Amino acid sequence: MRWRSVLPRLGYELPPDLTPPSANGPLTPSVPLELIRQSVSAREYWDIPEPVAEQYRRYRPTPLWRATAFERAIGAEVPVYVKYEGGNISGSHKLNTALAQAYYYQRAGVRELVTGTGAGQWGTALAAACAAFGLSCTVFMVGGSLRDKPYRGSLMRLLGAQVHASPSGLTEIGHQGGGNSLALAIGEAVEYAKAGAGRAFCIGSGENYSILHQSVIGQEAIEQLSTLDAEVDTVIGCVGAGSNFGGIALPFFSGDDQGPTLLAAESSSTPKLTRGVYAYDLTDATGTGPMEAMYTIGSQYSIPASHSAGLRFHGAAKLLSAMRHRGQIAATAVGQRAALEAGRAFAGSELIVPAPESGHALAAAASVVTGRDAKHRGGRGVLVCVSGHGLLDLAAYDQLLAGQLTDLAADPEAVELATAALTRVDNTLVEVN
Incomplete structure (x- = not known):
């Protein structure tokens, strides 16, 4: 197994980073040179260093199976295949x-x-x-x-x-x-x-090299689906900044229109890909990091609290944002109640408690395979990444069972205010859901 970069297959270059107004002179990268090379090089395949590969072998390959019990629980019309990343000590793909x-x-x-x-x-x-x-x-x-x-x-x-x-x-x-x-x-x-x-x-999460490292997920999934003689028309992962979705979905990207739909499931409280703008924004609250071209709801936007904490980042990775801008990936927003209800259905049927973040991907998958999502069809099947377990998130499920969960969608006026001063990458925006 090697890491696989999507950069050579894009057909364009990513917009350059900008120096933030607060910085004095050019920014000096503090990451190792090899990670920088992995972020900018046109090389497609990268050898995994043996010490890293040795650690991977402790928990990889991760399982992929057809979730027939989940299909029955939600009334699916097409197969649902699950790639599960929660079996290591961190409980996630991270x-x-x-x-x-x-x-x-x-x-x-x-x-x-x-x-x-x-x-x-x-x-x-x-x-x-x-x-x-x-x-x-x-x-x-x-x-x-x-x-x-x-x-x-x-x-x-x-x-x-x-x-x-x-x-x-x-x-x-x-x-x-x-x-x-x-x-x-x-x-x-x-x-x-x-x-x-x-x-x-x-x-x-958001850097090109972190998405590259996650490509082991999608590459394994392609091999495992082939072993099952299965094909899918939609690949779904949840999105905070983008490493989970990038890991499961981008290895399926071929650079043309022949591959499956790559559907990013985000939180409705932080809907950068579906309600944000494509603009240069800060990546952190200090304002000292580079300004990146991203879909964003504004780094100054006050994101409401939710149990999908891993999705509560104001922007999407510059790689995924560029692909979204050019219509190469799709996106949908999911509320936390729908996400946790999907997680509850998955736990009761497949006997694995998914993290609330993964519940967003499962809810999006349920909408596709039951026909409720009119824009995205399952066809031959759907692959969804359950990026982590929810055994340390049971307080969220307690609130769901007690009827105490509320959905706080992003405030359109507040998003407009938080993004008003940002420099747009250009004036052509991808149509959003």
């Missing part, structure tokens, strides 16, 4: 890139990796990867999520990480407050990493 990044940072002489995390899956994955490669790890986790999922913090500490609720008192931006958002947690991690020798900030 470990695929965490191991790779920890390896490259360790080789570059870094002693401590610092990151921000929403639901805690990425923080857990990085803590595990740092333990595997002998690095220290510090995690800033969105405070509301840490309160809702305290055992995520316990697991990260068990793996040797230092865990701080964001906003914290450890950084200047944390002292300023600003609510509970992944952008703020990332901003704190950026500031904290810059303040210490031997530290480096590490991000798990």
